[in-house]
Every structure is written in C-alpha cells, then in structure tokens.
Amino acid sequence: MRDTFYTAIDIGTSKVTVLISRVGSEGDLKVFGTGVVPSEGIQKGRVEHIEDARASVRAAMSEAQRYIGETGLSGVYVSVSGSHIRSTNRREVLDNEAAAEDISPRMLDDMLRGSFPKVDEGQQILHVIPMGYTVDGLSGVRNPLGLAGKKIEVDSHVVMGDSVVLQNSIKAVETKDVFVKSLVLQGIASAEATLTGDEREMGVVMLDIGAGTTDLVVYRQGSPWFSDVLPVGAQSLTRDLAAALGSSMHVAEDLKINQGSVYPDHVPDNDTVEIPDMKDHWQRPIPRRALAEPLNARMTEILKMALTRMRQAGMQDWPIGGMVLTGGGAQMLGLPELVEEIVGGPVRVGYPYGISGLPAELRKPTFSAAVGLLVWGIKHQDSVHEMNHSVPKETKTRRWRFRAPMRRRAGTQA
Numbered sequence: 272m273r274d275t276f277y278t279a280i281d282i283g284t285s286k287v288t289v290l291i292s293r294v295g296s297e298g299d300l301k302v303f304g305t306g307v308v309p310s311e312g313i314q315k316g317r318v319e320h321i322e323d324a325r326a327s328v329r330a331a332m333s334e335a336q337r338y339i340g341e342t343g344l345s346g347v348y349v350s351v352s353g354s355h356i357r358s359t360n361r362r363e364v365l366d367n368e369a370a371a372e373d374i375s376p377r378m379l380d381d382m383l384r385g386s387f388p389k390v391d392e393g394q395q396i397l398h399v400i401p402m403g404y405t406v407d408g409l410s411g412v413r414n415p416l417g418l419a420g421k422k423i424e425v426d427s428h429v430v431m432g433d434s435v436v437l438q439n440s441i442k443a444v445e446t447k448d449v450f451v452k453s454l455v456l457q458g459i460a461s462a463e464a465t466l467t468g469d470e471r472e473m474g475v476v477m478l479d480i481g482a483g484t485t486d487l488v489v490y491r492q493g494s495p496w497f498s499d500v501l502p503v504g505a506q507s508l509t510r511d512l513a514a515a516l517g518s519s520m521h522v523a524e525d526l527k528i529n530q531g532s533v534y535p536d537h538v539p540d541n542d543t544v545e546i547p548d549m550k551d552h553w554q555r556p557i558p559r560r561a562l563a564e565p566l567n568a569r570m571t572e573i574l575k576m577a578l579t580r581m582r583q584a585g586m587q588d589w590p591i592g593g594m595v596l597t598g599g600g601a602q603m604l605g606l607p608e609l610v611e612e613i614v615g616g617p618v619r620v621g622y623p624y625g626i627s628g629l630p631a632e633l634r635k636p637t638f639s640a641a642v643g644l645l646v647w648g649i650k651h652q653d654s655v656h657e658m659n660h661s662v663p664k665e666t667k668t669r670r671w672r673f674r675a676p677m678r679r680r681a682g683t684q685a
C-alpha cells in the first residue's frame with residue numbers, strides 16, 4: 272500500500288524544519304503542518320549534542336502538529352549533511368546470456384544492489400542512484416525495462432557517510448512512534464525541490480549555502496553525478512564580519528542580511544551604515560563597503576573551494592545549465608554577480624517548488640531541503656536505492672528478502 276502521509280525533517284545548523292504533508296486526490300502533495308525552530312546541538316550539519324538536537328526536533332515536530340494532532344508521524348524522511356559525506360560513480364555488469372528473460376524490475380534491483388561498493392569500516396551507503404544503462408553495447412538507455420538483452424550495465428552514483436554520524440541523525444529523530452524511513456543527502460533533497468527537468472538534462476551545479484555547510488550536487492544527463500559537502504557556510508560570513516568590525520555575532524548577522532553585499536563594486540562609494548559597539552552603547556558610521564569586503568572574501572573562498580572539488584572529481588566543462596544557488600546564504604546580495612565573475616553563468620537563485628499548501632513564509636531558499644525531502648519521498652518510496660536505515664522489523668524482512676540469484680560480475684569503477 273502506498274503511503275498517504277509524508278513527513279520531512281530537515282536538521283540544519285541554524286534551524287530544524289518539519290513539514291507534514293498528505294497525498295491529495297490528484298496524487299499531489301499538500302503540506303498541512305509546519306514547524307520551524309532554531310536548532311541546538313548541530314554543528315556544520317551534523318549532530319554534536321544528542322539531547323539538544325532531540326529537543327529541537329521534538330519542538331519542531333510539536334509545532335508542526337499544533338493543529339493536526341498526532342497525524343503524520345511514523346516513517347519520516349530526514350536530511351543529512353556534513354564533511355564526512357563522500358560520493359563515487361560505479362558500473363555494474365549483469366550477464367543474462369541466454370536472454371531468457373526480458374529486463375525486469377527485479378533484475379534492475381539486483382544490479383543496483385550489486386553496485387553497492389564495499390565501503391571502508393565505519394562508512395555506510397546512503398544512496399545508490401542509477402544514472403543510466405547500457406544494453407548489449409547500446410549506451411544511454413534511461414529505462415531498460417521490457418528490453419531483451421544479454422549484457423546489461425548500470426552506472427550509478429553512490430553516496431556514503433560515516434555510520435556513527437548517520438546513526439546520530441537517526442537517534443535525534445526516533446522515538447517509540449517515529450522511525451526514519453530514509454536518510455537523504457541534504458544537497459540531493461534541495462536539488463529535488465529547485466532544479467527543473469531541463470537543467471538536470473543540460474547539466475547543472477546546485478549549491479545549497481546553509482549556515483554551517485555548503486552542499487554541492489552536479490547533475491549530468493538527468494542524474495546526480497557528483498555530490499559533496501563543504502564544511503563552511505553563511506555563518507562563516509557572519510563570523511568574519513563580526514571579527515572585522517569588532518562587533519557581536521548578533522549585530523554582524525543583522526548587518527550581513529540587511530546591509531551586506533558580497534559584491535563590493537555594486538556598493539556606492541559614499542554609502543555609510545551605523546554600527547553599534549559590542550554593548551550596543553553607541554553607534555558609529557562606517558562605509559558600507561567595509562561590510563562588503565570580508566563578506567566578498569569568504570564567499571569567494573567558498574565558491575573557489577566548490578570549483579576545486581568539482582575539478583578534482585573530473586569535471587572539465589562548465590555545464591550548460593550553469594549554477595542554481597539555494598539555502599539561506601543564496602539570498603546574499605551580490606551573489607549572482609560574484610558567481611558570474613568567478614565561475615561564469617548562467618546563474619539563478621532556486622526557490623522550492625513541487626508541493627502545494629506551503630505557507631508564503633516557507634517559500635524561500637532556506638526551505639529547499641525540507642521541501643525536497645517530501646518530493647524525494649513521494650518519488651522514491653518503493654525504490655531499491657531507498658536505503659532503509661531503520662524500519663520496523665516486518666518491513667525490513669520483506670524488503671530485503673533474497674530473490675532469485677543473477678549471475679553477476681564484480682563491480683568496476685566507472
């Protein structure tokens with residue numbers, strides 16, 4: 272039976288967001304409960320104090336259930352991030368020599384399972400996402416179901432993380448009533464909510480600039496091809512600004528959002544802002560450009576770090592779809608101009624779409640990951656690359672029951 276309710280929990284460095292949604296009569300998702308609370312116990316996208324993190328998740332959950340009671344609990348989709356995340360691409364080959372069977376969903380499931388690489392001790396696989404198939408030498412097959420073929424190859428994108436860190440995300444969420452249906456990489460969730468089909472096909476880089484991390488996903492020919500997490504985000508801009516001005520974090524955050532820019536050339540020479548001292552006793556005027564300089568330096572560093580990681584992953588040409596920026600940091604004034612200068616265009620800010628009933632105050636880049644978790648949930652609830660980290664026993668047994676063996680060659684690195 273297909274699920275009726277989908278619940279997303281985005282555990283961010285600055286806030287925890289819970290969205291409870293239901294499948295409408297036309298198969299669309301409609302949000303009817305939302306909770307957003309400042310997060311405690313999260314550092315750079317990962318849980319670092321379990322009790323504080325649990326309390327934040329509980330508070331966001333209660334807020335989302337304010338008017339709807341205990342509805343929507345049970346299996347939830349939870350975002351994960353942090354610099355422990357790694358990704359790789361794999362190719363798995365399946366022999367079906369007698370071509371006795373047409374390619375079936377079961378065969379594809381088996382192949383995907385075969386492409387789960389052996390991970391280092393302490394690592395756990397988060398996603399195995401098929402990118403494309405080759406059937407008897409015919410490459411670029413998107414959907415091989417029903418074809419006859421003797422040799423079927425699958426290329427898949429595999430995302431892994433540190434199992435202890437992943438386990439802590441589960442611990443922050445699970446209670447006797449709530450279990451984690453799937454952990455989803457935050458960047459992939461944000462991409463689900465912001466990228467258009469054309470962008471994915473043409474190739475695009477999605478950057479979710481959060482408070483503590485910048486999540487990076489490169490799409491090629493419709494699928495994720497590279498994912499990574501940088502351990503730096505928009506909070507570092509605030510910290511640098513506070514240090515440059517000798518002000519508190521609170522004042523620097525306010526100045527960053529309301530007066531800051533990461534593109535100093537656009538700030539008129541004679542613009543000034545009044546800034547309070549550490550104790551808010553007195554105000555002093557400073558040129559607005561003095562705010563832009565440290566913000567520009569840090570954002571430039573983040574963008575260059577992202578470029579270096581993409582080059583190291585083997586990306587040579589800039590994708591035609593350019594870059595989509597999302598996450599709270601994507602709202603930084605002057606960012607599209609800076610991106611065009613450093614990496615080239617096209618560039619746009621990605622707002623979450625794909626579900627209905629989202630209150631206006633949540634239709635912002637900050638909430639892309641939370642919305643994307645719901646989109647991911649409805650798309651992937653039955654698929655094999657839903658890794659099922661923690662599900663009730665009877666479901667687990669049914670889902671992973673051994674099925675007819677296929678002859679398989681060892682997986683090779685694509």
Ligand SMILES: Nc1ncnc2c1ncn2[C@@H]1O[C@H](COP(=O)(O)OP(=O)(O)OP(=O)(O)O)[C@@H](O)[C@H]1O
Pocket residue numbers: 282283284285286315316352457480481482483484485504505506509524527528598599600601602603604636637638
């Ligand atoms: N209008 C704005 N202009 C500039 N920066 C902004 C704006 N609004 C929010 N931010 C910044 O965005 C950051 C929060 O982004 P977001 O909510 O995406 O982070 P998060 O999901 O909690 O963290 P992470 O994903 O890194 O774990 C904060 O550092 C905040 O200062």
Ligand SMILES: [Mg+2]
Pocket residue numbers: 282283284457481482598640
């Ligand atoms: Mg985030």
